[in-house]
Amino acid sequence: xxxxxxxxxxxxxxxxxxxxxxxxxxxxxxxxxxxxxxxxxxxxxxxxxxxxxxxxxxxxxxxxxxxxxxxxxxxxxxxxxxxxxxxxxxxxxxxxxxxxxxxxxxxxxxxxxxxxxxxxxxxxxxxxxxxxxxxxxxxxxxxxxxxxxxxxxxxxxxxxxxxxxxxxxxxxxxxxxxxxxxxxxxxxxxxxxxxxxxxxxxxxxxxxxxxxxxxxxxxxxxxxxxxxxxxxxxxxxxxxxxxxxxxxxxxxxxxxxxxxxxxxxxxxxxxxxxxxxxxxxxxxxxxxxxxxxxxxxxxxxxxxxxxxxxxxxxxxxxxxxxxxxxxxxxxxxxxxxxxxxxxxxxxxxxxxxxxxxxxxxxxxxxxxxxxxxxxxxxxxxxxxxxxxxxxxxxxxxxxxxxxxxxxxxxxxxxxxxxxxxxxxxxxxxxxxxxxxxxxxxxxxxxxxxxxxxxxxxxxxxxxxxxxxxxxxxxxxxxxxxxxxx
Numbered sequence: 001x002x003x004x005x006x007x008x009x010x011x012x013x014x015x016x017x018x019x020x021x022x023x024x025x026x027x028x029x030x031x032x033x034x035x036x037x038x039x040x041x042x043x044x045x046x047x048x049x050x051x052x053x054x055x056x057x058x059x060x061x062x063x064x065x066x067x068x069x070x071x072x073x074x075x076x077x078x079x080x081x082x083x084x085x086x087x088x089x090x091x092x093x094x095x096x097x098x099x100x101x102x103x104x105x106x107x108x109x110x111x112x113x114x115x116x117x118x119x120x121x122x123x124x125x126x127x128x129x130x131x132x133x134x135x136x137x138x139x140x141x142x143x144x145x146x147x148x149x150x151x152x153x154x155x156x157x158x159x160x161x162x163x164x165x166x167x168x169x170x171x172x173x174x175x176x177x178x179x180x181x182x183x184x185x186x187x188x189x190x191x192x193x194x195x196x197x198x199x200x201x202x203x204x205x206x207x208x209x210x211x212x213x214x215x216x217x218x219x220x221x222x223x224x225x226x227x228x229x230x231x232x233x234x235x236x237x238x239x240x241x242x243x244x245x246x247x248x249x250x251x252x253x254x255x256x257x258x259x260x261x262x263x264x265x266x267x268x269x270x271x272x273x274x275x276x277x278x279x280x281x282x283x284x285x286x287x288x289x290x291x292x293x294x295x296x297x298x299x300x301x302x303x304x305x306x307x308x309x310x311x312x313x314x315x316x317x318x319x320x321x322x323x324x325x326x327x328x329x330x331x332x333x334x335x336x337x338x339x340x341x342x343x344x345x346x347x348x349x350x351x352x353x354x355x356x357x358x359x360x361x362x363x364x365x366x367x368x369x370x371x372x373x374x375x376x377x378x379x380x381x382x383x384x385x386x387x388x389x390x391x392x393x394x395x396x397x398x399x400x401x402x403x404x405x406x407x408x409x410x411x412x413x414x415x416x417x418x419x420x421x422x423x424x425x426x427x428x429x430x431x432x433x434x435x436x437x438x439x440x441x442x443x444x445x446x447x448x449x450x451x452x453x454x455x456x457x458x459x460x461x462x463x464x465x466x467x468x469x470x471x472x473x474x475x476x477x478x479x480x481x482x483x484x485x
């Protein structure tokens with residue numbers, strides 16, 4: 001995920017509306033005024049226990065050896081084991097065909113872990129763990145949102161495999177020169193250059209500094225690489241078929257490369273086959289935020305969606321908010337966009353009537369909250385959006401801590417009402433009036449008070465890391481969006 005999701009949610013509370021006629025659903029034009037309770041909880045840093053270990057062990061355990069890097073390392077270790085096996089098999093250098101198969105398999109897995117349906121299946125498997133399982137196991141399963149480590153691990157391994165493959169066929173070409181081998185070699189060097197460029201541009205620092213350029217470049221370079229790989233696969237099959245003395249068609253059908261690229265290409269086509277222009281019904285909340293309503297499908301909670309005004313160049317991911325009709329039935333969804341850059345600013349200033357959507361709705365970090373019996377939800381600013389999707393689902397008991405400047409003026413009474421319906425004792429901290437709170441101390445106090453098993457935070461990268469680190473180093477499972485996946 002390259003940037004935090006910035007969205008909002010509302011919910012129609014049907015039961016309360018039936019008991020109290022003055023309480024209106026969020027889809028109604030009228031709305032009762034709901035005020036948060038006065039904040040009585042004061043930050044007390046003295047309640048914070050000492051962090052575990054020393055500075056070095058804490059850095060290694062909670063920073064360097066992240067779940068993302070662990071997954072990356074496991075993938076790379078598995079590929080290294082495969083290389084050793086190939087060398088043992090031939091009692092020397094591996095066969096070019098085996099190396100090519102390893103490369104295509106890694107590309108396939110890398111693309112699969114960016115395909116929406118596949119990612120949703122991975123989430124469903126992880127979240128299916130019952131609460132009866134020990135906390136140490138559930139807290140590890142909740143790290144499933146680091147699946148980007150598999151994507152980047154396989155992508156990096158594929159590049160290394162293909163460099164090795166190119167070196168092997170270069171050696172073979174020097175020994176036996178022919179036209180098919182030359183064409184195959186030229187294609188290989190073009191692919192090596194392209195793959196190394198993609199890999200270098202995917203470095204987190206480059207992505208942060210040049211995100212829009214990275215996104216467009218990564219997409220077009222990936223498509224180009226896939227087309228060249230298909231051409232290369234045909235050329236390679238002609239060379240290998242001659243060596244093995246079989247027909248070209250028979251060789252390519254028996255080749256693992258062919259089937260791996262069939263899967264990879266199908267994943268790419270499936271996502272883009274769902275590209276559609278959608279009608280948008282904008283609702284301006286303030287000069288800092290806007291709510292965009294969509295009516296083309298009912299959307300359940302815990303899903304996110306990508307939207308765009310320029311589908312070939314840039315996409316923006318948002319958590320979706322189920323919209324309900326007067327009968328409490330989900331009849332669409334919405335997203336809340338807050339001012340966080342050029343695209344969001346333009347969307348707020350000039351509300352769109354149509355936007356593009358692509359792919360299938362995707363589960364995200366907060367879906368893993370279902371693994372815990374009780375949680376604390378922490379948000380700053382527009383980070384309340386994805387959190388409110390969780391609150392709408394009303395699956396896991398929770399306490400809510402929302403710190404933001406002028407919440408009512410910026411996000412409206414409906415959002416405050418949604419928070420208080422989910423947690424009547426929610427802490428809604430107005431930073432314009434009270435200044436910035438001690439997020440770590442207050443979050444820890446809420447954990448003690450509610451006996452929560454885990455903390456979920458949606459905020460900016462710096463504060464997310466601070467709160468997650470502050471909780472994890474004191475033995476409390478904590479989860480926040482990652483920004484380099």
